[in-house]
Amino acid sequence: MAAIRGLVLAGALIALSTAPSSYGAPTLLPLSSARSMLLARVLKWVLAGCLVLEINSLLNAWAENRWMLTNDKSSWQWDKEFAVVTGGSHGIGAAVVNQLTSHGVKVAVLDIQPLSEAVQNDGSLVSFYQCDLTSRDAVHEAAAALRSDHGSPSILINNAGIGNSSCILDLSPKLLQTLIGLNLVSHWYTVQEFLPDMIAKKKGHVMATSSMAGFVGLAGGGDYAATKAGLIAFHESLTQELKHRYKCPQIKTSIVYPYWTRTRLNATIQKRLGGMLKEPEDIAKIMVDHIIAAKSGQLVLGPKLAPLLRGTPIWLQELVRDSQAHIVTGDATSAVLKSS
The missing domain is CATH 1.10.287 (Helix Hairpins)
Structure with missing residues (x-):
């Protein structure tokens, strides 16, 4: 068109x-x-x-589309596909699981917390594997178990994430390591587990949930923003390696930048966010529609000019950050235990 x-x-x-x-x-x-x-x-x-x-x-x-002229969707048969969703027990992850199963996709949820009532699970399409995603050994064990039960996944959605509402000087090393481990390092663990089979079959889709925070660091959210910015580099490098190291441009890679979303991650600040809040179901539908369309790419689900902010004059960047400096506040010790 x-x-x-x-x-x-x-x-x-x-x-x-x-x-x-x-x-x-x-x-x-x-x-x-x-x-x-x-x-x-x-x-x-x-x-x-x-x-x-x-x-x-x-x-x-x-x-x-990796400079390819065609995009063959015929290789995707959704009632025969198998997806892994990290952090799929609550929030955006749970909504993604529901959207995938509505297309007949079988889903394995990797999460440290049990499935919530938000997950529409009749037992036939959704399976749960309790997993500490910050542990390489735990990810390997869960991956081996789900492969034994269902085979290798063709879709990997790295959605798990946590947040601290804490200033840099106040954040403990333990909380910092947990956040970086889950929000960023776990992507290496899951991709290392599931990508090799996708490469062998020359078919797959790896999607990462980043955040608009990857473009703008805010007071009280430096650790979270740093991991989300890190996912941008991870996504770009993964895409390049698939094209130039593994010669598999057919494998899709996508990165998603949600705006403020109504999840437990920001429960303490939702009142001051007001009309800016998006619903998890709306974010999840966009994510899954992108997968069903068999497309790679970037999904900016907030202000479309946000990715361009770094290229604007410094005074304008600082004004934008100043205008948002009051938003991220709360109790870091409780917020970090809540997955998105």
Whole structure:
């Protein structure tokens, strides 16, 4: 559809540019010759701008498809696919599990906490494996168990995450290590477990849940923001290695940047977030629709200009951060125990 729009715009622009000046604008409008010519020039620039946007969209889609011209969806049969979702017992993770099973996908949840009532589990499509994702040995044991029960997964959604609402000087080493272990290092453990089989089959999808905090570090959330920014580098490196080291551009990689979402992770500050809060079900639907579309890419689910913030003048960056400095406050010792 984007290509068709681009061709139509290009044709209109060429026609307008090569038409005689007397036909440069609609003759039915009650405009003088000078104003008609001005309108024609404005239309040219508008059409040119639209064409640039369409070309940019096409290039983005091509890049996200690993520079391949085709995207074969026929290899995905959703009632025969198997997904692993970390942190799938509550919040966004639970909503993702429900969305996947609605398409017939079998799901294994890896979480340290039992499945909550939010997970719609009739026992046929959802299985649970209690796992401390900060432990390499625990991840390996859980992976071996679920492979024995169901085979190797074709979809890995690294969603598990925790947060501290604490200033840098107040955060204990134990809490810091736990957060970094779960929010960032666990991605290495799960990918090391499940990616080799995807590479062997030249089919798979690895999705990571980052955060808008990966673009903006806030007072009281430095540890959380640092891990979410780290996931950006992890995602980019994984994508590059799949293309250039393992020669598997067919394997999809996606990274998701949710905005403030109504989960237990931010329960202590939800009142001051007000209308900014998104529902887990809405975030999960976008994530799973992306998987069902068999696409790679980045899903920015907040202000679309946020990824560009680092390229703006320093004074503007600081004003944005200053405006958000009051949001992240709370009890770090309780918040860290709550997975997203």
